[in-house]
Amino acid sequence: MGFLSGFVRMLLTLGLGLLLMPAQAAPCMIVSLTGTQSGPPAVNGLAGAGTLVRYGDDNNDCNAVRLQFDAGRGTTMRLSQLGVSPGQVTAIFFTHVHSDHADGFADLAQLRWNFNSNGPKLDVVCADDMTSALGFTLSCRNLVAHIGDAYLKSGEIAQRRSEDKSRLPGGPADVLSIKTFLPTNDAQGVWSLGEVKVSAIRSTHITGHASYRVDTPAGSVVIGGDAGNDVTSPPRASSTSAQVERLAQGADIVVHSTMHPAMGPDRDSGMPADVFHRQSLVGDLGALAKRIGAKHLMLTHLAPPLGALRHGPYKVPGGPFTQADYLKVVAESGFNGNVVVGTDLATIRFPSK
Numbered sequence: 001m002g003f004l005s006g007f008v009r010m011l012l013t014l015g016l017g018l019l020l021m022p023a024q025a026a027p028c029m030i031v032s033l034t035g036t037q038s039g040p041p042a043v044n045g046l047a048g049a050g051t052l053v054r055y056g057d058d059n060n061d062c063n064a065v066r067l068q069f070d071a072g073r074g075t076t077m078r079l080s081q082l083g084v085s086p087g088q089v090t091a092i093f094f095t096h097v098h099s100d101h102a103d104g105f106a107d108l109a110q111l112r113w114n115f116n117s118n119g120p121k122l123d124v125v126c127a128d129d130m131t132s133a134l135g136f137t138l139s140c141r142n143l144v145a146h147i148g149d150a151y152l153k154s155g156e157i158a159q160r161r162s163e164d165k166s167r168l169p170g171g172p173a174d175v176l177s178i179k180t181f182l183p184t185n186d187a188q189g190v191w192s193l194g195e196v197k198v199s200a201i202r203s204t205h206i207t208g209h210a211s212y213r214v215d216t217p218a219g220s221v222v223i224g225g226d227a228g229n230d231v232t233s234p235p236r237a238s239s240t241s242a243q244v245e246r247l248a249q250g251a252d253i254v255v256h257s258t259m260h261p262a263m264g265p266d267r268d269s270g271m272p273a274d275v276f277h278r279q280s281l282v283g284d285l286g287a288l289a290k291r292i293g294a295k296h297l298m299l300t301h302l303a304p305p306l307g308a309l310r311h312g313p314y315k316v317p318g319g320p321f322t323q324a325d326y327l328k329v330v331a332e333s334g335f336n337g338n339v340v341v342g343t344d345l346a347t348i349r350f351p352s353k
């Protein structure tokens with residue numbers, strides 16, 4: 001009797017234990033556009049270029065790893081709308097150091113220093129210093145090392161430290177950990193954390209430009225940045241990057257800067273031909289997404305921005321443009337996956353709920 005009741009109790013405990021064990025949480029990934037403005041102008045309140053990739057599982061709402069790609073103007077404000085503070089960003093990656101992709105970084109780094117000096121350093125991943133054909137050097141390393149210099153010189157850092165000695169003496173650069181790589185024509189792993197792996201490939205836009213891919217058990221996303229074709233003007237098979245296409249094979253989501261054909265030199269926009277040709281055209285991106293079998297194409301960094309009468313100093317022939325004006329061109333490419341014509345905070349969850 002004693003043995004039997006003990007046995008029954010054991011079975012009951014085991015059964016209850018199994019019932020209480022959390023179900024295997026499904027992995028998930030969320031991709032959000034933190035800014036969709038193309039180029040330096042401030043337009044209609046749009047934030048500067050950036051994409052946030054979150055990964056986790058259903059138990060933490062896909063929010064265990066937070067990777068920021070580029071950080072244009074207003075990035076911290078968009079992140080705040082997504083409930084992500086500068087202290088919670090796991091790593092930041094730069095496609096290139098054009099100011100419209102980096103203007104929000106000083107703000108992010110300053111806030112991280114101010115409130116999270118005791119926390120983990122923020123990994124900053126970008127290309128090695130590279131010298132252009134014209135002889136100037138583009139240095140992500142210097143951008144990072146000097147990101148807080150204005151506030152060091154103005155006395156802001158010393159004043160804040162006098163209020164809280166745990167703030168690190170060198171200012172924002174002290175909370176950053178830079179990891180550079182030499183972009184090459186073959187994809188290379190540049191960062192990883194557990195199941196999340198980030199690889200990079202060289203792409204053409206300005207010297208030192210790189211495109212990234214994030215692979216997770218929930219899905220994969222490619223961040224093309226401002227990549228264009230190595231052949232920098234027509235005639236060419238496509239305005240898109242052959243390297244990005246290789247990197248993106250089998251990816252679920254492609255996020256890419258885009259140029260509308262209406263801005264072309266044949267349409268009297270006034271945009272210099274080389275500025276026009278160094279971006280990927282919207283129709284060519286549709287064709288690329290179709291060839292690689294992507295499920296989603298997220299167009300961002302729209303040139304021209306939606307609703308804009310002018311794109312910086314340039315006219316918008318036939319504009320202002322709506323999302324339909326972009327969708328029409330993608331449709332002609334034959335891509336029949338989901339197309340997002342980017343607005344700030346546009347989001348795709350993968351897999352969808």
Ligand SMILES: [Zn+2]
Pocket residue numbers: 038039049098100101226257301
């Ligand atoms: Zn750009």
